[in-house]
Amino acid sequence: MHSIDRLFEKSSRALAQRTSRRSLLAAFGQLLTGAVLIPLLPMDRSARAATPGAKSARDDPQSCDYWKYCAIDGFLCACCGGSSTSCPPGTAPSPITWIGTCHNPGDKRDYIVSYNDCCGKVSCGTCECNRNEREKPMYRPSRNNDLNWCMANADANYHCSVSVLLGVAEQ
Amino acid sequence: MHSIDRLFEKSSRALAQRTSRRSLLAAFGQLLTGAVLIPLLPMDRSARAATPGAKSARDDPQSCDYWKYCAIDGFLCACCGGSSTSCPPGTAPSPITWIGTCHNPGDKRDYIVSYNDCCGKVSCGTCECNRNEREKPMYRPSRNNDLNWCMANADANYHCSVSVLLGVAEQ
């Protein structure tokens, strides 16, 4: 449960910086109470990766097929001067994020991934990637990648997206 | 000389709205003194239209091959909600312009053309046209199409370009 705890801690800390306690509880109540375990740990894996990329692409941080990117709809920071976990020079990471659960074919485990936006410069425009595994519409914001997660940054302009492994999605 | 007079009157009136008399004389002295007749009325027509468009394209205001467009580098207003002589709804014509001399294959005459920019909305982005017959670099501004001729408008954003016949280029 270590990684799940980290997820909660990270998400709630980040949110708390920007939102009133009441709104926080209202909007993300499920995330904080543990009910989140169900959406975070989907049981149905049969539909995953209907057309899996080649092994090299699945391991290439500059490819949309990279396994960690299963819920990124945006530009890959790895093509924009950053890496899969690092924002490009001169941009600022978003403190709030959406969450994915991606299957790593290398070790056959599911991982919880935090997708942070990198903010403060105009759109990178390179390596557009649109994957939406277990992505949900904006009424479930913690699973939604259409929101501009730079929204709460001092410079709210979206530049690109990174993927940060939080831990294994244990069942 | 009627049309030439019109050109001078129009250009100088428009310029006078925006520039000091001194600068006006300095920058566009030739245009006002008549020395402009040489660049306005080039004698060498042998190089014109190395690869002339089909007749239909030469007469189509939505085609870059339209004969009046011989010195437009930008977007054709005729594709943006305007026409070859009319700015699209909600935009404002530039009071200052650059000038071209285009050959009309229909009546085999050369015409002096005022190219106005239409201003106040972001770039139209449609029907990009890049023709530069007798176009000159920006040290000859009255013949230059790289300058943003919306520069002196209240809303200086470039949207598209029109071509307005001023008269026959008499020799």
Place this chain on the structure above:
Amino acid sequence: MNQMLLRAGLLSLAACFRVIAAAPLPAEHLTVTAMPPVNAHRIYIVDEAFNNEIDARVHVFDGDTFRRLGQLDAGYYPTYNLSPDGKTSAIGTSYFARGGHGARTDVVEFADNQTLALTHEIILPPKRAHTLPTPFGLAYSADGRFVYVAYVTPAASFGVLDPAKATVLGEIDTAGCVLVIPSGPNRVSSICESGKLLTVTLDEKGNEASRAFSDAFFDPDADPVFVQGIPMSGGYAFVSFLGDVHEVDFTGAQPLLRKPWPLVTGADKGRWRPGGTQPGAISSPMHRLYVSMHQGGEGSHKNAGTEIWVFDTVSHQRIARWPMRAHKLSDVLALQVSQDEAPLLFAATNQADLAVFDALTGQLRHIEPKMGQTPWFMHNP
């Protein structure tokens, strides 16, 4: 032979004479084009300009003449809507003092649809929801007196605006429910994470008078609905990822949840799915639902459609399947249909083409190439 030559010579002379003698073209006058009157076939296309996101636009296009009528600036992550009388465009957007950085200004700008000129603006608190276009980012009350704007900071709420007085009247917390679905003169519903609708009723001044939650009208875990609800007579239809149609009647004081009906049945269920950025459109007068459909699985809900499926909204029967590749069109991201009795169906593709179909026969009328960079949503009167 001599006669022939003579005739030819005379013809040449006549031709020369005509050219020499014809009066030169007259001087032209620079004007600004007037818009044609609004008609049912005018469409407003939101171009997100995803590679240049601070430069979104709304393209205005005439489905009869196939002419681009003009353009509105739309800023960053815009939300757009028409006033109930169709005369005004309202653009909720964000600007930065230095293009892509610097101080943020959230604003609703109003434009006259007869001139495409801006008339006035209302500056918002910097809370506007930055998300992809839906019909519910900004909405008018039925009488046009209020404008509602969805906020996400990520705390969810909405602003109530008075467009006539150009003021923000207030902000109403929506307890985590998002977007503004307008109904009547004074009701706003928002979609909750639980699948319920929260409906806030406003008083005369735009303050909250009461609120109530509906039952859940869909299961957000098993089969979420697209937030791009489809306007229909008396309410909206929400299509789910797996293809169920959840109609909600908003004519009463509280939303009435109708029994869902399926677009996809039998072996096709879960294989053929709706998708895109605006997956469907309804012609209320003709009782037809158009949905952009593709073959795919979990996570494919943003895929563009290879076919448009046509349904009767009364019988719930599928009437037609229109494959796009028959027209050499790429896949369809957004659909809209005009609300007249000779309806046009507009389809924007993932290659930024705009196709215009006869909505009754599926006959292709026109393909307008390069309708902006990423035309993801369309509105019409």
Place this chain on the structure above:
Amino acid sequence: MNQMLLRAGLLSLAACFRVIAAAPLPAEHLTVTAMPPVNAHRIYIVDEAFNNEIDARVHVFDGDTFRRLGQLDAGYYPTYNLSPDGKTSAIGTSYFARGGHGARTDVVEFADNQTLALTHEIILPPKRAHTLPTPFGLAYSADGRFVYVAYVTPAASFGVLDPAKATVLGEIDTAGCVLVIPSGPNRVSSICESGKLLTVTLDEKGNEASRAFSDAFFDPDADPVFVQGIPMSGGYAFVSFLGDVHEVDFTGAQPLLRKPWPLVTGADKGRWRPGGTQPGAISSPMHRLYVSMHQGGEGSHKNAGTEIWVFDTVSHQRIARWPMRAHKLSDVLALQVSQDEAPLLFAATNQADLAVFDALTGQLRHIEPKMGQTPWFMHNP
């Protein structure tokens, strides 16, 4: 046979065990990438983003690793330059309060090239020349003390800025001559409609001390020069539309006009021409001039080049012709070359590809696709 099965079984078991037993991947940490140290092969590419002109950018690219290093916002019709020490990017640009409309702010923004973060800005009068990129829209004095910015309203003048104190020191009228060609610590030359250079010498405070006109160094009627002058040791080379090279030595108090020499001779004269948005580049250490050449006539000066021609700047002999179609490259709009002894030649095409060549051999090293929308000018240290 049994042994074979057993072996296979054990292998499978071992494989399973390895997978199960391996520790899961550790949690990752979100960081911001540090820039590699500046080197001679870093290049700054001005993307005018012509279809979305309020959203111009500068892309930073490493010619050794072929990596995009990052990006700078560049606003509307930007002018860009590097400080003499290469440590600072100066971006002269214009912003509007509402994206493409509203109050205009002209500004020079400064960025640290080691972090790509903005450090400070200087607000200008709203007079900055809105034109395509040249090296002379914004320029530093040789000692870095002054920054000059070209103004056109259309009256021509320039601003003198103090980048250290972040202030505008003043404005100097240039009597219709345009652009800012810097030389020494305190001289600015502008190109006049007559083909002359106006050189203004500044005093300690950045005010005008004196001015003088040169003779005409080209004939603007018969054969105008491109305003994209090419930096070379001690001055700039200006290539003319017909392909003559006009070198100007700016090391003295007044510009020294060298005798022009031709790129094109004999029957090729007037048929092969230089063209594009940045038609040439010079490697000063290697004494080589690279020019983007096409076949065309009057009005073709903005055409992209089908070949790169290479000249010895001492002997004025052509050394090589490199056809782009040999590399399946589209035509070249902009050229730049690194200033080291193992020079790289960068070529940006009209399809927005960036090609990297060995500048000595012409060997293609890399093609970087989609380097922005319209990469029209390149700078390097």
